Amino acid sequence: MLEMNKLSLNIPDTTKPRVVVIGGGFGGVNLVKYLPEKDFQIVMLSKQNYYGFWPLLYQVATAGLEPESIAEPIRKLFDDRHDFHFRFVRVTDIDPTAKTVNTLIGAIKYDYLVIATGTQSNYFGNKQIEQKSFPLKQLSDAVNLRSQLLQSFEQASMTRDKQIRQGLLNIVIAGAGPTGVELAGSLAEMRQHILPKDYPGLDFREMNIYLVDGLDRVLPPLTPASSKRAHEDLEKLGVNIKLNKLVASYDGEIVTFKDGEQIPTQTLVWAAGVTGATIEGMPAASVERGRYIVNQFNQIAGFEDIFAIGDIAVMKTDKWPKGHPQVAQPALQQGAHLAKNLVRQLRQEAWKPFEYFDKGSLAIVGRARAVADLPGNKSLGGFIAWVAWLFVHIYYLIGFRSKLIVLSNWVYRLFTYERGTRIIIRPLVRHDDKTVVELQSAGK
Numbered sequence: 001m002l003e004m005n006k007l008s009l010n011i012p013d014t015t016k017p018r019v020v021v022i023g024g025g026f027g028g029v030n031l032v033k034y035l036p037e038k039d040f041q042i043v044m045l046s047k048q049n050y051y052g053f054w055p056l057l058y059q060v061a062t063a064g065l066e067p068e069s070i071a072e073p074i075r076k077l078f079d080d081r082h083d084f085h086f087r088f089v090r091v092t093d094i095d096p097t098a099k100t101v102n103t104l105i106g107a108i109k110y111d112y113l114v115i116a117t118g119t120q121s122n123y124f125g126n127k128q129i130e131q132k133s134f135p136l137k138q139l140s141d142a143v144n145l146r147s148q149l150l151q152s153f154e155q156a157s158m159t160r161d162k163q164i165r166q167g168l169l170n171i172v173i174a175g176a177g178p179t180g181v182e183l184a185g186s187l188a189e190m191r192q193h194i195l196p197k198d199y200p201g202l203d204f205r206e207m208n209i210y211l212v213d214g215l216d217r218v219l220p221p222l223t224p225a226s227s228k229r230a231h232e233d234l235e236k237l238g239v240n241i242k243l244n245k246l247v248a249s250y251d252g253e254i255v256t257f258k259d260g261e262q263i264p265t266q267t268l269v270w271a272a273g274v275t276g277a278t279i280e281g282m283p284a285a286s287v288e289r290g291r292y293i294v295n296q297f298n299q300i301a302g303f304e305d306i307f308a309i310g311d312i313a314v315m316k317t318d319k320w321p322k323g324h325p326q327v328a329q330p331a332l333q334q335g336a337h338l339a340k341n342l343v344r345q346l347r348q349e350a351w352k353p354f355e356y357f358d359k360g361s362l363a364i365v366g367r368a369r370a371v372a373d374l375p376g377n378k379s380l381g382g383f384i385a386w387v388a389w390l391f392v393h394i395y396y397l398i399g400f401r402s403k404l405i406v407l408s409n410w411v412y413r414l415f416t417y418e419r420g421t422r423i424i425i426r427p428l429v430r431h432d433d434k435t436v437v438e439l440q441s442a443g444k
């Protein structure tokens, strides 16, 4: 393995203003798309070398899509550019006085800095949950969760001990936002159509899918009508919903709730909250609840040349007093808008304030079951919302290759219910070999 001190960022000098973008997600990538390279040198630093389409991540975790079908390499997205420089590296801190960004392999100076680092899972300080539960934030999480689920079914088929089997077949999803709801619905359909064929020796009436949330309804960002509909649809699919319920601890075997209830499970999925992926070096006064406070030009409070966009930014307006929702559209729109303002700056034109265009919210519960909140306080449900969900997701998937693969997968699945990627890719057992060793030594 090459030592880090043998590497450097290695960015060519330039006479153009240099825009350094931290993060290659929805916001960062859309910003670059709208920034003309004849006017700027663009340097993107990201700790993932790909652009991930997170709304479909749960389908990777439930064996419906291959990981590569929902992601594009960042270098490929911009391979027609000559003054765009991507570096696959984590940013460690920012020095606003020296106008410098520090990374694990060296520093770089900026004229404009755009922070588009999104969010990370929030475990509310519970280290045990952080170590033992399964997050769903990036491709490696989805592949790991898929492997965990399949491995649990494999192990359940190899034991006659009811208690051990129950822990393997119980799945607890903490967080009933869109990720938790979509994951629960997808698992329920898998239980109905796929798993009994794969594991004829198992009785899948023993498989329980629990969806738990500390709030009093599923899909809290959506309207109560959509929440109610999604709740009913999930119950029809056999998902066990527990509301007003907070996870207190998880030791890898048993989830304990604040009210004392316990559920044995080898799989606790953590979709219960996120916090901003802030970077060291910015003044504490510029951060509010894990997000950088920005004005309507996305400038971070106190700076003219440092911007935050997307999930990491909180822009309070009369219409959005707590900031925009942490979803894809504000990130995409802020990225494009900031790029246009930077061009205006070069032309010495006045900047335009950002205004969010709310296109509504969608969540899928299962085949032909979805909910949608549209602008103008209208809600849709059922088949129509499901078709809308399919089209919106195909439309926003980046790249022709991804659109084609995902669409063909969905059409195939529509007629067959089949899910082709039921592959375990990781060392045989999670934290240690405990379960397998126990089963083997017990001769089960």
Ligand SMILES: Cc1cc2nc3c(=O)[nH]c(=O)nc-3n(C[C@H](O)[C@H](O)[C@H](O)COP(=O)(O)OP(=O)(O)OC[C@H]3O[C@@H](n4cnc5c(N)ncnc54)[C@H](O)[C@@H]3O)c2cc1C
Residues within 6 Å of the ligand: 022, 023, 024, 025, 026, 027, 028, 045, 046, 047, 048, 054, 055, 056, 057, 058, 089, 090, 091, 092, 116, 117, 118, 119, 136, 137, 138, 178, 179, 277, 279, 309, 310, 311, 312, 326, 327, 328, 329, 331, 362
């Ligand atoms: C599972 C899941 C499902 C979702 N479903 C939906 C949905 O259905 N609809 C919807 O609208 N939204 C959905 N979202 C939310 C949506 O994906 C986000 O709102 C959107 O990605 C925000 O864009 P962003 O650019 O701010 O951050 P991101 O897209 O998260 O990008 C952040 C980037 O920053 C990089 N980064 C972070 N820290 C560093 C560092 N220190 N150094 C270098 N690079 C760094 C990351 O690697 C990443 O490339 C979902 C999110 C998840 C996780």
